Amino acid sequence: MSFSRTVAHQSRSIGRVSCPYRNSGEVIPEGLACWQPTGNRSRVLAPSIPRWQAYSASVLHGTLYVLLFLVPLAGYVRRLAGAHPVSFFGLVDMPVFIGRDEPLRLPTDTLHRGLVPTLALLMIAHIAAALKHKFIDRDGVAGRMGI
Numbered sequence: 554m555s556f557s558r559t560v561a562h563q564s565r566s567i568g569r570v571s572c573p574y575r576n577s578g579e580v581i582p583e584g585l586a587c588w589q590p591t592g593n594r595s596r597v598l599a600p601s602i603p604r605w606q607a608y609s610a611s612v613l614h615g616t617l618y619v620l621l622f623l624v625p626l627a628g629y630v631r632r633l634a635g636a637h638p639v640s641f642f643g644l645v646d647m648p649v650f651i652g653r654d655e656p657l658r659l660p661t662d663t664l665h666r667g668l669v670p671t672l673a674l675l676m677i678a679h680i681a682a683a684l685k686h687k688f689i690d691r692d693g694v695a696g697r698m699g700i
């Protein structure tokens with residue numbers, strides 16, 4: 554599950570803030586972010602957002618999710634197909650589910666290298682759009698992203 558930051562209100566106790574969405578009125582130390590499950594956030598964008606923009610954003614997000622999954626997976630399979638072990642940031646060894654496989658190494662290498670620039674471009678587009686909403690449109694969309 555993912556979370557988004559929400560506005561925290563000052564409570565009477567000094568140095569603590571309360572998270573308004575929590576029924577218990579739970580307070581957290583001031584300075585810590587107040588996070589809420591994104592399921593509580595309205596998925597409806599402001600009516601001022603043109604339909605083509607809402608549609609493009611939806612396509613962009615979907616593609617980003619797919620690539621964030623596919624790029625590391627292709628790199629992982631390519632490494633295994635080349636008979637190289639893979640570790641998770643040097644902490645734990647990742648499962649080896651295939652042995653050396655030359656016919657698989659080339660396509661996964663091409664896929665990995667080919668998709669990385671697309672992922673990078675989409676990430677730049679995403680950041681640029683977020684900054685436009687924050688500093689030019691000022692329509693609350695950036696706030697939904699927690700910035």
Ligand code: HEM
Nearest residue numbers: 621624625626627628629630631632639640665666669672
């Ligand atoms: C989002 C995650 C990743 C990104 C953005 C990324 C990015 C890159 C980039 C920029 C290159 C160089 C491509 C080129 O020289 O044209 C590369 C190569 C490579 N990556 Fe990844 N990578 C990611 C995840 C992984 C993972 C998880 C693995 C393996 C476990 C992996 C394995 C490799 C391999 C084997 C190469 C080829 C290295 C070589 O022969 O020079 N990558 N990756």
